[in-house]
Amino acid sequence: MELRNKTAIITGAGKGIGKAIAESLAREGVNLGLLARTAADLDELKNTLSEQHGVQVFTAAADVSNSQEARAAVSELAASLGHVDILINNAGTASFGKLAEMDPEQWEQIIRVNLMGAYYVTHELLPAMIEQGSGDIINIASTAGERGFATGSAYCASKFALLGMTEALMQEVRKSNIRVTALNPSTVNTPLAVNAGLPIGDEDRMLQPEDVAELVLAGLKLPSRVVLKTAGIWTNNPQ
Template identity: 60%
Template sequence: MTLHGQVALVTGAGRGIGKAIAMKLASEGVNVGLVARTAADLNAVAAQLKEAYGVRTHTVAADISNRREVEQAVQQTTEALGPIDILINNAGAAKFGTVLDMDPADWEQILRVNVLGTYYVTRAVLPDMVRRNTGSIVNVSSTAGQRGAATTSAYSAAKFGVIGFSESLMQEVRKHNIRVTTLTPSTVNTEMATTLGLKIGPQDRMLQPEDVADLVWSILNLPQRVFVNQAGIWTTNPA
């Protein structure tokens, strides 16, 4: 199976893990639709992909927690690049704080982006995959979606939600030849980890976004009859 010439949609592609996945896919000849809220980031990534790899790209600035924006983004991407073969539900948001300290508006927003956003994008992309009887979906959860911790209630509730959604989706669509994988990375060296205060040692001892991208590429390249249900990714070299 070759993925060359296929079409991927990557959410949260403006920086961090999403950007690294978009770069990896493009380096292998996959045409990539890029979604995030900041158009300038997306345009910079798209220019890099075109320049380095000559693939086709399409950018849409959209908030994945807004269903109308998501539906328009998926429609525009499909019109520009063709039906989506690979969906990378990577965009996510995180904020830490105790249950009592955290502003309820922030708590709700973390749920909206991670859970509803993943659901909205999937729901918009899925009909074409079912009709074509093919597709791969990778949903990015976290180790925080497997274990709760003090101050992570919103993020853990959201990322547990992503795993529950993803597992149910997987059971629904595997009969349509659609593969659904949930990733549960530990801390990765990105802006999100900086903001959350998770960079506690030398950065070269952390997982890098490119490591996650390499794992995604390996998973996508398994024979079509097989898929990884859930994959954790850790570093052997913790600080």
């Protein structure tokens, strides 16, 4: 499917995977609404993408874990874009610790960002997609949503739940010509992975944010009758 002149909102677009998805979509001629908390990241990306690819880029600094803030930001971006064809729920946070030892506030915050954030943004934008009778929603989940591991109770719970929401919503809206997809990367070379102390090892052999962005593009370009329900993304070059 041709992506030129389509519109997309990407959460967590300032760094890592979200930034790589923004770059890939801009290269295809997609007009963008970018959201993250750090305005400076978004402004810099906006300048680069509009200059290099001639696309329209709008930005909104907001915290997706805050319902009011997230809803106001995405509805402003949607109004600037005119309509929204593609939503990428990518904003996410990760930290790890034993359940008994992790601060309850930190545990809850992971759920608020990774699950509730995706819900708030989707809930705000979905009615217009249903009304227009088309749309793509891609949720960036994780292999941590497929199998639990020690110290991952909050992160795994958030991603298992995001996968559940994805599959249920996919069943709900496919008759409205809306595709809902989850992508499950294993460790990707981003600030999140480095800051969370995930094993990085040889950078050349691990997944890069651009690899996830490639799969996003591939999913979006499938004929509209085809929905990629869930796709795991692994390095083919393990250390």
